[in-house]
Amino acid sequence: MNPTAAVAETATGTATTNTDLKVEALVIPVADVDRSKNFYQDLGWRLDADFRFDNGFRVVQLTPPGSPASVQFGTKITSQRPGTAEGIYLVVTDIAAARRRLAALGADVSDVFHPKVAGGQFGRIADGRADGPAGDRASYGSFATFRDPDGNSFLIQEVTSRIRGRVDPGATEFASHSDLVGALERAAVAHGEHEARNGGEHDQNWPEWYAAYMVAEQHGDDLPQ
Structure with missing residues (x-):
């Protein structure tokens, strides 16, 4: 038995598998918290948290545009030397x-x-x-x-476009407006070539073709022709 499943079965009486383990935040070492906070905010990163505690611990979290993961830094948060990430x-x-x-x-x-x-x-x-x-x-x-x-x-x-197998086959997601626009633009170019190969006639079924192309591109599957 898989060790993880064995632990789950021991704890709950029921074996569980495929538990999501999502990377949510990476800690980076910095020397000046406020300087770093200003730097990343100037790049347009979203400020999620800035918590200070009486013992001197401080944690700042920012998220790049469209990213599912964030960066954290602060004081007493890591023993790494600043600048080593x-x-x-x-x-x-x-x-x-x-x-x-x-x-x-x-x-x-x-x-x-x-x-x-x-x-x-x-x-x-x-x-x-x-x-x-x-x-x-x-x-x-x-x-x-x-x-x-x-x-x-x-x-x-x-x-x-992703190498096949590197994307959850049950989900197609675009992290930002610009990502979606880029996918639509690439689909439009490919669809124009598709219409040209078929005598230049307008494809009435273009929404379905676009959707199939965008899903296949993101998942690394064979693109429609």
Whole structure:
């Protein structure tokens, strides 16, 4: 028996499986709480909490736009040295637009880059970066980076379609208005190509085709033609 299920059965008398374990918050170490709070709020991140206690403990939580997970920092919240958090992924559907937006809000964002790859898109990643987005804007392939005032680093990654199996097959969700707009725009381009392949006639069933395309793209399934 699975150990987790065994523990649940012992505690309740009934075996349970597939308990949701949702990543809700990541703790990042900072030196100046108010400076960090202002920095992230200036980037448009939602302030969820700022709790102070008599023993000196303080926790601040902010959430990036459209994100299901948040970041936390404060005093007496971690023993990590300020600035040592690395490689926190921020996933976007348009890397160029995200970079422009963050730069306009005051973040020192790198230029867009993609890894040097040997042997094709999913081949061995060689050392170094190549300028600009990945060829054909391949999903998972384009990046930019920025750091907060302490040096904690964030990696922005463009993901427009998921590898099959990485999304809950029972749910299709768009985290923000811009994500939904991007999905609709890609579906519109693909649908135009679909109509062209079929003699250029208007497709009366376009809402169903759009929906099928957007669901398949997000889940990593075969796209309708």
